[in-house]
Amino acid sequence: MLSSVVLNEIFNIKYRISDQAIEHISDELDKFRCVISRVDDNDLAITICFDRCINNLPIVEGEIRIDRVMNNFGIIGSCDGLMLPINGDWSMILTYLEQLTCS
Numbered sequence: 065m066l067s068s069v070v071l072n073e074i075f076n077i078k079y080r081i082s083d084q085a086i087e088h089i090s091d092e093l094d095k096f097r098c099v100i101s102r103v104d105d106n107d108l109a110i111t112i113c114f115d116r117c118i119n120n121l122p123i124v125e126g127e128i129r130i131d132r133v134m135n136n137f138g139i140i141g142s143c144d145g146l147m148l149p150i151n152g153d154w155s156m157i158l159t160y161l162e163q164l165t166c167s
Contacts, residue, residue, distance in 0.1 A: 066092065066154050074110075075135045081110055089128070092158070096165040098124060108132050116165065124165055128157060 066074075070088045074081060090100050093114050102113040109131055116124040126141025137157045140149040141164045150160050 065158070071154070074130060075132050077108060077132045080107065081105060081130075086112070093161070096161045098126075098161070098165065126164065 066088055070085055073079075073085050086100070086103055089112060093100060096116070098114045098116045100112055100114050102111075104111040104113075109129060112128045112130070114124075114126055114128065115122040124141060124143045126139060129138040131138065131151075136151055137154060138149055138151045139157050139160050141147055141160070143164055147160070147164055150156060
């Protein structure tokens with residue numbers, strides 16, 4: 065779970081998101097055996113692309129979008145088919161990741 069300190073940093077639009085905050089998200093993704101493949105920081109929104117590969121072939125792909133203005137997260141992913149996107153707090157993202165990666 066992301067701490068309130070990390071969440072405050074993620075959603076503080078006065079400053080760019082730090083590498084440490086991205087590392088916290090990476091640690092969370094690691095629990096689902098997923099790794100970050102790309103981060104696009106557009107100041108007001110950050111997109112984090114992630115995947116899980118076996119033999120260099122992605123079996124899970126997705127992206128987490130951090131909306132720094134609306135203070136929420138969005139996620140969409142695929143694993144043997146597309147899952148619908150969802151928006152919400154970090155606990156919803158973790159629930160989505162659990163469902164996405166359990167197959």
